[in-house]
Amino acid sequence: MTGSKPHVVALCGSLRSGSHTRTALQHVLDAATAAGATTDLVDLHTLDLSVFDAGSQDAGDAAELRRRVGAAEAIALGTPVYHGSYSSPLKTAIDYCGFDEFEGKTVGLLAVSGGASSYPGALSHLRMVAQSLHAWVLPHQVGIGAAGEVFDETGEFHDEYADIARRTTTLGREAVSYARIVPGETSTRPVTVSGND
Numbered sequence: 001m002t003g004s005k006p007h008v009v010a011l012c013g014s015l016r017s018g019s020h021t022r023t024a025l026q027h028v029l030d031a032a033t034a035a036g037a038t039t040d041l042v043d044l045h046t047l048d049l050s051v052f053d054a055g056s057q058d059a060g061d062a063a064e065l066r067r068r069v070g071a072a073e074a075i076a077l078g079t080p081v082y083h084g085s086y087s088s089p090l091k092t093a094i095d096y097c098g099f100d101e102f103e104g105k106t107v108g109l110l111a112v113s114g115g116a117s118s119y120p121g122a123l124s125h126l127r128m129v130a131q132s133l134h135a136w137v138l139p140h141q142v143g144i145g146a147a148g149e150v151f152d153e154t155g156e157f158h159d160e161y162a163d164i165a166r167r168t169t170t171l172g173r174e175a176v177s178y179a180r181i182v183p184g185e186t187s188t189r190p191v192t193v194s195g196n197d
């Protein structure tokens with residue numbers, strides 16, 4: 001893939017029409033596109049994915065989901081905050097996937113809440129899930145509180161939320177910057193360590 005454009009895939013954990021999470025993820029992908037990536041927004045609302053049954057892992061559109069996530073070099077996981085954590089549709093989608101789709105991949109996290117600042121739990125829980133799949137999770141993450149106030153009717157950030165807009169753009173840019181990092185082997189920022197002797 002070297003020389004080709006990095007491919008960034010976003011998974012939206014809200015099925016709701018007019019989802020703020022979907023709007024925010026589109027901003028992430030727009031920033032990734034501007035940084036030179038190809039992108040794909042997987043809208044779980046459009047896929048037939050029943051509640052995960054480990055005895056029926058190829059149900060419905062599971063194969064399509066795995067194909068699209070498997071094509072990613074970086075994955076943006078976006079979730080609404082439901083009862084202090086991430087959403088069940090996103091967990092269902094992740095459970096239909098596994099190491100084949102996530103291991104060694106760069107993952108960026110975004111959570112959107114109705115309350116002003118109730119997203120840290122969702123972000124922490126998603127981080128643990130992504131790490132359990134051996135993904136390389138970006139330190140930078142985005143929490144968007146008071147979601148109903150942040151976007152205008154066209155989906156743009158209101159001016160007073162410019163800082164969140166910047167953080168969202170940074171997530172898309174970093175997904176591209178680190179899409180091809182090789183965990184454990186290389187660093188794009190070499191560190192010189194000096195000893196005491």
Ligand SMILES: Cc1cc2nc3c(=O)[nH]c(=O)nc-3n(C[C@H](O)[C@H](O)[C@H](O)COP(=O)(O)O)c2cc1C
Nearest residue numbers: 014019020021080081082083084113114115118147
């Ligand atoms: C079942 C459910 C649980 C929710 N729990 C919380 C919560 O714990 N904290 C919070 O701030 N907002 C909570 N909300 C509000 C959502 O986080 C908020 O509406 C968010 O914008 C939904 O994302 P969406 O616009 O992408 O659908 C909850 C909403 C639902 C439907």
